[in-house]
Each structure stands twice: as structure tokens, then as C-alpha cells.
Amino acid sequence: MEQEAKKNEVLKTLQGEEADNRMLSLISHKLKTPLSIINGYSEAILSQASKENFSPFTSKALEEIHKQGTKLCALVDNLLFFNKINSFTHKDLAYKTINLKELLKTCANDAVTHDEEMATMPSSSTISKSGTFIEIDCSSTLELKADQELVSFMTQELLANAIKFNNKTEKIIKVQCANHGDSISISIRDYGTGIRPQDVEKIFERFHQVDDYFTGQVDGWGLGLTIVKKIMELHGGTISVVSDRGLGSIFTLSFPIAA
Numbered sequence: 001m002e003q004e005a006k007k008n009e010v011l012k013t014l015q016g017e018e019a020d021n022r023m024l025s026l027i028s029h030k031l032k033t034p035l036s037i038i039n040g041y042s043e044a045i046l047s048q049a050s051k052e053n054f055s056p057f058t059s060k061a062l063e064e065i066h067k068q069g070t071k072l073c074a075l076v077d078n079l080l081f082f083n084k085i086n087s088f089t090h091k092d093l094a095y096k097t098i099n100l101k102e103l104l105k106t107c108a109n110d111a112v113t114h115d116e117e118m119a120t121m122p123s124s125s126t127i128s129k130s131g132t133f134i135e136i137d138c139s140s141t142l143e144l145k146a147d148q149e150l151v152s153f154m155t156q157e158l159l160a161n162a163i164k165f166n167n168k169t170e171k172i173i174k175v176q177c178a179n180h181g182d183s184i185s186i187s188i189r190d191y192g193t194g195i196r197p198q199d200v201e202k203i204f205e206r207f208h209q210v211d212d213y214f215t216g217q218v219d220g221w222g223l224g225l226t227i228v229k230k231i232m233e234l235h236g237g238t239i240s241v242v243s244d245r246g247l248g249s250i251f252t253l254s255f256p257i258a259a
């Protein structure tokens, strides 16, 4: 009897989540088209007309419309990606052999530059730009069998968080890889705001953002870590975090090595 009640409770939650996911997917698809049109036109006006023809107010307004439109588009894309990953099973993963150091260097470069321009590499393992330094400690021969696109997504998400939740003028981020024989780990360490013990479990829940004076208003949905957790589960791996408020955090992805 008790078991039956429990089963019904789980079913109710699942049905609720499914309905939520369908609703999210519908909203994001509906938002995508008008947003693309707004962004396309604002971009066209900005690039075609010479800026001298605009009053300073019009120029500023156009730039702001374009900036906010692009931001909103990225938010909707994240929502769509969340829905896509939610429906993934192990069979949807595109496994291949990845050279980890190469992948990490590309992700670090993307994390510090928001344009085509390359970041500087003072040494072959440190990538830096405008006060953000990403040090990579990874053997150049270390290989991982996993879905390359998804590993890149997770690395970029963890690097973005390490930069975002960090109010230091000089942001130092350390990326370390290790082969433990039965697993391969990627750790991303920052010296930013850190997370309180009571918030650590909650940060993996969807739409959860730690909202207080320490981090302030932050961009995003609070979905990045939920997606990372789901991707790690699909790989049969785990994500763990060690954090100290005010001192920083270490997020570790651990992939099993198939026997």
C-alpha cells in the first residue's frame, strides 16, 4: 500500500516534469523566430547606416537593442539545449577519442575571448586576456573517450562560471587533468566567491541561482550545472564540488574508463 502511494508520487512528479519540459520547449521555440528577426534587423541597421547619421541617443539605443537581443537569443538557445539534453539517452552520445589538452586549450581560448581574436599564451599552458588567466595542467598525450561536443560544452560552462562568480580584478583559473587508472578527471579551480555549504546541493537543481549580496544579480537561467550533471550521468560519470565561501571552488568531472 505504502509502495503504491510512493509509486504514484514519483509518477506525478515525472508527469509534472514532462509537462514542464514540453511547456519550456514550446515557449523557447515560439520566442526564437521573433527574436531572430529583431536581432537581424538591428544588426542590419547598425552595419548599413553610417553612425554619423544617428543622434547619440539613437546610436546608443540601437546598440543596446542589439546587445540585449543577442543576450536573450543566447538565453533561449540555452533553454532549447537544456530541453534537448533532457531527452537524450546514452545512445545519443557521439563517442570519439579526444585529445584533452587540445580541447581544453580551445575552450579556454573561447572563454576569455568573445570574438575571433586569439588570446595571448604567455606559456604553452596558460591562456590569458584582460586579467583572466587560465592555466592548463594536462599531459599532451592524455586521451578521453567521450562525446567531444558535450565535453566542450561542460568545460566552457564551468570556465564561464569560474569567471562569472568571481569579483577579483585578476582571475586565476586552474584546469587540471589526471588519469586515475579506472577514471579520468578534469578539475576546474577558481578563487572567486565560493559557495556556502547549504547551497552546494541546490546549485545542480534546475533554475537555481544563489541569489544574495555576494553574487548579486547574475546573467543566465541557473541551468548550466543541471545540464552538466545530466551529461555526466549519460557518460556514466559524476560531477563533484568542493567550495569555500570567499576562497573559491573546485568543480571536478570524473569519467569512467571502460574496462
Ligand SMILES: Nc1ncnc2c1ncn2[C@@H]1O[C@H](COP(=O)(O)OP(=O)(O)OP(=O)(O)O)[C@@H](O)[C@H]1O
Residues within 6 Å of the ligand: 078, 161, 162, 165, 190, 192, 193, 194, 195, 203, 204, 208, 209, 210, 211, 215, 218, 219, 220, 221, 222, 223, 224, 225, 226, 249
Ligand atoms: N564557480 C562558481 N563559484 C561560485 N558560485 C558558483 C560557481 N558555479 C556556480 N555557482 C553558483 O551556482 C549557481 C548555478 O550555476 P549554473 O551554472 O547552473 O547557473 P548560472 O551560471 O547562474 O546560469 P546559466 O549557467 O544557466 O547561464 C550559480 O547561479 C551560482 O550561484
Ligand SMILES: [Mg+2]
Residues within 6 Å of the ligand: 157, 160, 161, 220, 223, 224, 225
Ligand atoms: Mg552557469
